[in-house]
Amino acid sequence: MFGLGITEILLILGIIILIFGAKKLPEVGSGLGRAIQNFKKASSESEEIDVTPSKDKNKDA
Incomplete structure (x- = not known):
């Protein structure tokens, strides 16, 4: 395992x-897990941004 x-x-x-201390260790682990999960989610999302205007029926202008 990595030598x-x-x-x-x-x-x-x-x-x-x-x-970190024994009490903080679960918090650090869960924070690290969330960070990895968010990174994977962000890297799998498409790079394109939808810029088409949405049609809103409640506009008064």
Whole structure:
């Protein structure tokens, strides 16, 4: 897995827990998950923007 052994992974996880704390870790994980999900959604959407004017029947002008 990316050239990392179990010792390196445990060390990285330990540092992350020290930095963020055990209580903040779920919030950080869910925020990261939402960010990845939004990035995937944005990258899969079409690049074109619809600029056609919408027909509104309630216009008084």
